[in-house]
Amino acid sequence: MEPLSLTKMIDEKKIASRVTEMAQEITKALKGEPVIAVCVLKGSFVFYSDLIRNMETDVRTDFLGCSSYGNSMKSSGEVRLTLDLTHGIEGKTVLLVEDIIDTGLTMSFLTKTLEARNPKKILTASLLFKPKALKTDLKPDFIGFEISNEFVVGYGLDYQGYYRNLPYVAQVKQKQLDS
Ligand code: IMP
Numbered sequence: 001m002e003p004l005s006l007t008k009m010i011d012e013k014k015i016a017s018r019v020t021e022m023a024q025e026i027t028k029a030l031k032g033e034p035v036i037a038v039c040v041l042k043g044s045f046v047f048y049s050d051l052i053r054n055m056e057t058d059v060r061t062d063f064l065g066c067s068s069y070g071n072s073m074k075s076s077g078e079v080r081l082t083l084d085l086t087h088g089i090e091g092k093t094v095l096l097v098e099d100i101i102d103t104g105l106t107m108s109f110l111t112k113t114l115e116a117r118n119p120k121k122i123l124t125a126s127l128l129f130k131p132k133a134l135k136t137d138l139k140p141d142f143i144g145f146e147i148s149n150e151f152v153v154g155y156g157l158d159y160q161g162y163y164r165n166l167p168y169v170a171q172v173k174q175k176q177l178d179s
């Protein structure tokens with residue numbers, strides 16, 4: 001792939017300190033309750049691993065595979081579960097961890113899917129949130145950063161599978177992207 005021209009948007013230090021803060025906010029909200037932290041693959045694996053290591057409560061990990069975009073830049077509006085949880089969540093407190101909330105369709109679909117399994121409570125956390133792109137009435141419980149309606153990569157977020165390993169969040173120049 002032709003390398004994209006990127007502008008750094010949120011650097012490593014800012015990410016680390018906000019993620020630590022978010023973990024503290026979540027720890028406080030849980031009031032000592034154990035939680036099943038659900039990593040929504042693939043985008044949130046980097047954020048998730050930093051977040052759970054800063055949470056001071058009993059954490060069990062589980063993973064959900066979810067696909068909505070394919071290789072395109074715009075949400076297809078269709079969300080598919082590509083991998084399901086290993087354990088049941090009935091009566092349990094669940095923390096759903098996303099990389100980014102854009103239209104909100106993925107998070108709404110996932111919350112509805114998990115609600116149907118009768119958990120005690122579902123909390124939602126997302127590193128990034130694009131309020132201007134939101135098409136649902138969803139509001140995550142914990143947000144790292146609100147960003148404008150730009151396409152970003154890095155720290156787990158990809159473009160066509162690339163740039164997940166970039167240690168910071170960068171904005172992609174719009175004219176380089178397919179539509
Ligand atoms: P939503 O369903 O529109 O909220 O989109 C959520 C999913 O789309 C995220 O989990 C990401 O995988 C992907 N996505 C949305 N915006 C971006 C972006 O700016 N960069 C990379 N992936 C994105």
Ligand code: MG
Nearest residue numbers: 043069157158
């Ligand atoms: Mg993606």
